[in-house]
Amino acid sequence: MSGRYAPSPSGDLHIGNLRTALLAWMFARSSGRDFRMRVEDLDRVREGAERRQLDDLAALGIDWDPPLVRQSERRVVYEAAVAGLVARGLTYECFCTRREIAEAASAPHGTPGPYPGTCRNLTDEERAARREERPAALRLAAGTAEFTVRDLLHGEYTGAVDDLVLVRNDGVPAYNLAVVVDDGAMDVDQVVRGDDLLGSAPRQAYLATLLGITPPVYAHVPLALNAAGARLAKRDGAVTLADLHTLGWSTADVVAAIADSLGMAARDAAGMLAEFDPATLPRAPWVFVPPAPA
Ligand code: GLU
Numbered sequence: 001m002s003g004r005y006a007p008s009p010s011g012d013l014h015i016g017n018l019r020t021a022l023l024a025w026m027f028a029r030s031s032g033r034d035f036r037m038r039v040e041d042l043d044r045v046r047e048g049a050e051r052r053q054l055d056d057l058a059a060l061g062i063d064w065d066p067p068l069v070r071q072s073e074r075r076v077v078y079e080a081a082v083a084g085l086v087a088r089g090l091t092y093e094c095f096c097t098r099r100e101i102a103e104a105a106s107a108p109h110g111t112p113g114p115y116p117g118t119c120r121n122l123t124d125e126e127r128a129a130r131r132e133e134r135p136a137a138l139r140l141a142a143g144t145a146e147f148t149v150r151d152l153l154h155g156e157y158t159g160a161v162d163d164l165v166l167v168r169n170d171g172v173p174a175y176n177l178a179v180v181v182d183d184g185a186m187d188v189d190q191v192v193r194g195d196d197l198l199g200s201a202p203r204q205a206y207l208a209t210l211l212g213i214t215p216p217v218y219a220h221v222p223l224a225l226n227a228a229g230a231r232l233a234k235r236d237g238a239v240t241l242a243d244l245h246t247l248g249w250s251t252a253d254v255v256a257a258i259a260d261s262l263g264m265a266a267r268d269a270a271g272m273l274a275e276f277d278p279a280t281l282p283r284a285p286w287v288f289v290p291p292a293p294a
Pocket residue numbers: 006007008040179192193197
């Protein structure tokens with residue numbers, strides 16, 4: 001039984017990411033689970049970011065159980081999982097562009113909703129013709145439109161399952177596939193992450209059941225926001241550990257700010273773990289206003 005944190009090494013972690021990582025670590029350790037680290041480096045990798053992310057997490061007092069998993073080293077595992085689904089007739093090629101999907105979906109502002117299944121019933125001739133035009137992505141032929149997960153903060157959560165992409169049209173395994181295969185392989189039965197991913201949990205849990213993996217219990221925690229109420233980002237100012245150090249904050253000051261945001265009196269990670277009680281976690285987002293440069 002394990003919890004995990006799964007950063008994408010596309011840049012440095014900001015204080016909201018660090019807070020989510022501390023929460024994931026506390027959820028896992030306080031429930032007697034191992035805590036695993038997975039580097040989600042299938043795309044958007046920035047040079048040196050993995051090292052800095054892991055150093056920052058360790059500096060906060062987070063520890064994790066080996067081995068460190070890197071998705072870039074697991075392509076054969078994803079390919080085997082996909083091959084199994086293909087052999088069971090649970091996949092199909094999709095040639096849709098983002099734009100076609102947005103136009104087909106009736107969602108407002110062209111926001112892609114669930115994939116409408118456009119390519120599911122192509123004839124052999126149509127498929128052959130479209131193969132000439134562009135490479136195919138591979139989609140799951142989902143057998144349900146919704147699925148229910150258990151979330152420690154959101155209760156029973158039912159959400160949409162669509163024909164999600166398993167392999168992108170550039171041949172890279174899709175996030176939803178990799179996450180499910182890896183959580184299964186890493187013995188992860190508790191997934192704590194930002195609540196921007198709550199809507200993805202039903203399709204991931206459903207895919208898990210198809211792969212013979214028991215879906216984890218989830219805890220989708222509130223995100224950190226900027227003063228304008230938007231999701232905290234690098235452009236909001238001093239939000240990374242390195243930025244905050246530059247402005248005179250120690251690592252302990254950062255941990256203390258996170259503890260304050262969680263209503264905790266402890267000033268370090270070990271103390272926070274001892275004090276941790278999921279029932280008293282704030283349910284609202286945390287607004288972080290970066291200190292102004294001196
Ligand atoms: N790698 C994802 C991210 O950094 C997290 C995925 C997950 O926790 O399932 O947003």
